[in-house]
Amino acid sequence: MTQLADFQTPGRQGLLPALARAVIIAGSYWLLSLSLTVSTGSFAAVAGCIAACLLVGLQERDSLLKRLRTTVILLAAALLAAMGMIAAGIITGSNLLATLFGPVAAFHLAEGVKWLSFSFALTGALRVLAVRSSAGGIIEVLFVATGFVIILSAHRNGMINRPFFLGDFALSRGLDPATVLLVLGCGAVMCLSALLLVEENRRRLPYHFALFGLLCLSLIGYVQTFGLPTPQMTDDLGLTGNSAQRRENPFHDGENNTENKQAPVAVVVFRDDYEPGGGAYYFRESAYSQWNGYMLDFTSNPDMDRDLIPAPGAPAREVVSSEGRRLVSATIGTLVPHRSPFGLDAPIAFENAPNPNNLRFKRTWDAHSLVPEFDLNEMLGRQAGDPDWPEEVRQEYLRLPDDPRYGELAREIIGGLRPQYAADPFARAWAVKSYLDRNGIYSLANEHAYSEDPAASFLFGDLTGYCMHFAFASTYMLRSLGIPARVGIGYSVPAANRAGGSSLLIQAIHGHAWPEIYFEGYGWVIVDPAPQRTLVDMTTDPQNELQQLLGDMLRGEAAFEEFLQEQAGLTINWQLVLGALPALLAALVLAGYGVKIYRLWIPAAAGLGAQHRLSYRAALDRLAAVGIRRRFGESREAFARRAGATAPALEALTAWHLAHALGERPPRLDIEDWNGMRRRLGSEIRGNTGAGYRIVAILNPFSWLRAR
């Protein structure tokens, strides 16, 4: 076949592969940008990525881009990214744009410019590297893989898996959503690597693919065996996390980011009917009540806060009067680790409850609470504080920073009260609350956290802050008026979030702090300021399906038991697989040797009629073992000529074989001819190959697979 040369196609990229790759890389940008910027930024990132992909994909071969050195392109990309950042800074800094279009539009514009230039520059640089060298291709794959892994794991770790449409999809079919997401991520990476390798040497493709597949499989296997790393999820108030990690200053949590606001942290299943009077469910975890010299802190005095429960199973502490209250039980399951248990205001006992799903719930308990049924108006005329308190305790509840402004402001506020209420504790508290309602501005972004007294900085400054500031400021003012008050912390969930069922989902954003006042006969009563002006959208998607699903799960209903069993049946026992793997491999190797030996031995045992096939196949096996095999589409004669240097006898053997297989009157041979031919071939192969090759030939159990 002298005329038919073997041609190699140069890899040519059309529009479609370029577009497909662009979409995959854009997907990783989308995931990456979701948590870091607003929607405009995400769109800009995706657009920049697709533009850069198409530019490089279509222009790299025959344009100016081709003539530029890689270093120049990389420098240009870095410059472009830097310019984008600077431009974004100018846009947000300039008053002109903000006044013309409003600050929100200017912010969106800046994010758009920043992400557009960033993604365009980074994608362009990565693409150029990938096109120009195979190592660059790996960098690109790693970037995409990182994008997927970081976001998917961070987004979903520990919490019930998000995005919810995927998580619910998987859960309702009995699969672990984490696995589904990992598979998705792996699939995306595989797709991308396939696209990347299209332009590489085609012979390397299977090896690269096998490597990627192995990596992905081991990742899934690792997660299945050891689980995902537990996230250090925190809410604003330090409610979550380990009990050992207590924050020195809860105000520092104010430097929160907007990530994970919607993350579900716990689910509550009510065992009794209950609708809160105040429009929100309050779950108290603990309270800051003791002045420690610079702020309020957990008390160390056993006589204080006797209503708080240190741990589940601790004896119920009946320190609240049941007057005007009703017993409500609820089962609570946390999805992320929490410092200590919490319950509906006011919890009186926690009992450990069986955990229906260890994968899902970190801890489950039954909380028994005496929920307030009374109207706040009933507090009018009540005495603040408990007459049974020792004087020392009473004084502790009245201590506040050594700052006269609290008292001055508080007296100014209650100055407007009608005379008959001027001395009433509840009326005074309500006046303070109303003042903060009217004048306070709710905002997560504030600069009070690092001042000596954040509450003072808030109250006598811009009055812009979040629940912690409101709670501390009102507590200090109430204390200055002689009303025993403390800061309760826990969760506050809008009543509207409960979608009619008996379960309620608590999300990270619901972490809350509020002022509480002790009224004689009623115990600690929440008087929570609700600022009318807010800079933060505190509404969340209540995620009704998830609420329902987790509630069912926590309730451990029969239907759900079935569901769980189904899930268990479908889950692959990875430990078993890992354990069985060596045995499987050994069996495979043994089977390989078995077939290998059988195919070499069978010609000696077979009759004359099958010799042309079996002897020839044995010869091919021996040659394949030393690395000589027929190419795809190559004729047997051509192969025999090619192998002639190692085994000259193969030509004659091939002639015999083909005369039998294709001819009508094959040569008459007896069994000795065949045996002699096999021996001759064997000695030729032994004589013409190196010792190393021969050892590999003997050891390789699957060499016969390569013979054809």
Added chain:
Amino acid sequence: MNWDSAMQAPQDEVGEDTGANLETAIGVLQRLRDVVRNQVIGRDDVIELVIIALIADGHVLLEDFPGSGKTTLAKALGEAIGDDRDFEHFIAPFRRIQFTPDLLPSDVTGVPVFDSASNAFHFRHGPIFAHVVLADEINRTSPKVQAAMLEAMGEKQVTVDNVTYPLDELFFVIATQNPLDLVGTYPLPVPQLDRFLFKISMEHIDRKSELEVLETWQSRRDTTGGGSAVTRDELLNSRAAIDREVAIADVVKSTLVDISRNLRDDERVLQGNSTRSLVLMLPALQVAAALRGRNFVSAEDIELLLPRVLGHRIELAPGVADLNRILHDNMREPMERLAGSTLA
């Protein structure tokens, strides 16, 4: 491949007539090949193809440049074939026709001339009455002459003045055309190209062979070929024997069909090869097998002949030039099936 030695063992024991016939036929072909090889140096592949076409009852079209030895080849072939019949004295072993634009059909076929002695017309045989005819630069003559030539090739007869004169059973045309110098030519249309079994593109011979040509040209000029190596009857018997004895396995036929189907489905091919081309290829495959001392058709025969048989019968899509690539792509898979079938 050294088939001769490989087949040594069976030959000793095959005593039947049929096997002996094939033996003789193979001997004849090899004798003819060796004689021509002595005269034409460095063209072993072309000689082999030409002999295959001769025995397979086909004709060949050589595409080459002037001075590449095609006349020498045709002449050597013609002179190697002796004719021991004396009654048909008008059949010459070799004739060469140089085609020019002003050539007339009668210049090729012959013409009746008036013999004053016998007072009657006698047909004077043209140069086409020969065993081997070299039709030089066949694309330089008018379509009319081409048609007369091609009719003779197809029908093995010429008709002049309504009288039909049969050509010899052993009638073999080697036509040539220059692929580059196309000014003032009448290119052969595809149906006429179909008359040729092979289209062979000759390449320059290698350095060693060219040097040998220069060193031996005097001795070869002085000898006149040394007489005929084979006779016409021997060749015809060989043709019959090979046709009878060389087996074509079903899997070989299905391979040929699969390749043509692949070619027809290939979007780079405007028109695929005809079924007739496959039918014509079968005897050629048999001869190729016999020439290698085999009594069955094998994959390497297909590899050798397929490009030569199909090359000029396939019309490529506009803008596609790489015929070899297309053939290679479409052959791989059926050829692999063929190879795989022998172990199944």
